[in-house]
Amino acid sequence: MQIEGGLRERKKQQTRAALTDAALRLALEKGPDHVTVEEIAEAADVSVRTFFNYFPHKEHAILARNPEHLEAALERMRTAPADESPLTTMWFIVHDVLRDLESDGQLSRRGELIMSSPSLLYQLMLSSIDDERQLTAALTERMGEPAGSIRPGLIVSAAGTACRVAVELHKTAPDRPIRDLLDEGFQLLARGTDPDFGPVHQQKGHS
């Protein structure tokens, strides 16, 4: 295990790539719920059992999440300039990922695919939740808020929510680019979504 770019390592990367490629292609072709692991494995020329050595769930292969994104995000969160506000950091993180996804030229196709399939959305949100936990931990440390404050967690999760809503809305209003929607969402989160908010706590019930 001294050699970094050994044959073994390269072959694994190849196999992984073959699997994710086949998975995405077939998912786009036949719809994500009509692809079987068997087909994906066959297209990548490995056994079904090997597929599961690489991915714990079928959806993982289709999502093909790049672990570097979370790494980069955490790194940026930790090393952000002291005078950069929390949501601003999240904005940069989101746009970094966005830029990387767009370089694939598959942002919107993959986005639609994900939003249209419950099971994909599932896996994405699951990993998002995990990501958000880690980001929240990093942000909490960085912010020095009182323990038990909801603010760090809310900022991280709300940013994630803004992404999801932006992608969703982009489906029905494709004329607005995702970046625009995203920026509008972040602005609202930053300055407030509802200046007139004010429930009357005294009242016991209603109609």
Added chain:
Amino acid sequence: MQIEGGLRERKKQQTRAALTDAALRLALEKGPDHVTVEEIAEAADVSVRTFFNYFPHKEHAILARNPEHLEAALERMRTAPADESPLTTMWFIVHDVLRDLESDGQLSRRGELIMSSPSLLYQLMLSSIDDERQLTAALTERMGEPAGSIRPGLIVSAAGTACRVAVELHKTAPDRPIRDLLDEGFQLLARGTDPDFGPVHQQKGHS
């Protein structure tokens, strides 16, 4: 189908209740991932096949979501006073559900159970997404925002996010009641989570 409270209807309610009770009990006992549908069905004294006539997924039975909640929420959204701000309406909706859940005396146990199990969280979020779509549709209509605005969707989804974050934080800081956390979250969403937000759009990249 003229009789509302016929034998048939009552039996169905009974079976449904037996299934959800058994499902929740067993999930709390053995952990949600170690309960099989077979066990639940057996405990409720019906066949496995019948279980799937009532719930599309195992998790649905454990969550035992009350369809009335969504109905009530949509109703309130549609009939809210004209001068009630959007997030305020969401606040009332959330608190209505909360009050109902608490009357079971199972809010926090069920909440913890859900937050601790990926597969439960999955189903909850999936149904939440669907709920949010419907609520967003209702709110969009009510608000008269320009088409393509992200605000209605963001308000609804961010409110949902606040609930999730509140439950999650309550796990690690049980001394703060969920209502407190929730109110803090809504306040932040209303007035803004980050007054200093301001990414420099001109800049191309960053280290």
Added chain:
DNA sequence: ATAATTGTTTGCAGTGAGTGCAAGTTTGTC
């Protein structure tokens, strides 16, 4: 080179979720 070691792939057997179908049973209607 060859042998020993370690990591990877694969087949196989098994559990459990979820579905479609057809037959049987129960409930409501006339």
Added chain:
DNA sequence: GACAAACTTGCACTCACTGCAAACAATTAT
């Protein structure tokens, strides 16, 4: 009581996913 509609059930099936042990390939030591 006869008839139709709704509900339950068993059966056979597909598919996701796991553990285990044998086969295989890459790496390292000799």
